[in-house]
Amino acid sequence: MRKRLSAQIAARRKQQVPADLKGMDASLMAMLDAQIGDLEQRIKGVIEQEAASAAKARLLLSIPGIGPVSAAMLIAEMPELGRMTSGEAAAMTGLAPIPHDSGAMRGKRAIAGGRRALRHVLFQAALAAASHNPVLKPVAQALKIHGKPHKLVIVAIARRLVTIANAILKTGIPWQPQPDS
Known part of the structure; x- marks a missing residue:
């Protein structure tokens, strides 16, 4: 899942975004970054649960x-x-x-x-x-x-x-x- 989200972010950064869509693109990137952060925290939590x-x-x-x-x-x-x-x-x-x-x-x-x-x-x-x-x-x-x-x-x-x-x-x-x- 993390790999897929990272790939989506990388693909979006390579694309040229029209000026009128920059705000929407920035919010999409922020949402994907937040999802990756959430996944990383969940993985860290699972690892910490088992000694x-x-x-x-x-x-x-x-x-x-x-x-x-x-x-x-x-x-x-x-x-x-x-x-x-x-x-x-x-x-x-x-x-x-x-x-x-x-x-x-x-x-x-x-x-x-x-x-x-x-x-x-x-x-x-x-x-x-x-x-x-x-x-x-x-x-x-x-x-x-x-x-x-x-x-x-x-x-x-x-x-x-x-x-x-x-x-x-x-x-x-x-x-x-x-x-x-």
């Missing part, structure tokens, strides 16, 4: 780059997170590289499968983490310096984010930035 989900949310929100939307999606779409290996977590989100090999031919690796909606949310979280997470920001910068394409950088950061989230839920210890070495 296990609330504890998971607090742990996930301690990770720089993971916000309320990505935390809620991880809790809802991947309830097994924290009870699997990092490779399994990456594969379930569709962030694990799949080889396209046949016989002696070695093809390009690409991501595929997994839980698509979660992967899209993790891409957005990866964009934030690449700028604000003290551990992942240097990784993103190093990949860019080595000439890697932007999408590859975001996929790599998203994969590391889900790996970190899995480890944090497994240990039950909130995010702690590593001391500089």
Whole structure:
């Protein structure tokens, strides 16, 4: 529902609105924004009602780059997170590289499968983490310096984010930035 409302807002912002309809368009945008805010509050309330989900949310929100939307999606779409290996977590989100090999031919690796909606949310979280997470920001910068394409950088950061989230839920210890070495 939230995704649909956000898509409607994005589509409306791209359209040219005649001057005489600007007032109606502004009220429609305000109504959609209010509905999204209401949905986010309801989701937050549902998560807070259950102690296990609330504890998971607090742990996930301690990770720089993971916000309320990505935390809620991880809790809802991947309830097994924290009870699997990092490779399994990456594969379930569709962030694990799949080889396209046949016989002696070695093809390009690409991501595929997994839980698509979660992967899209993790891409957005990866964009934030690449700028604000003290551990992942240097990784993103190093990949860019080595000439890697932007999408590859975001996929790599998203994969590391889900790996970190899995480890944090497994240990039950909130995010702690590593001391500089």
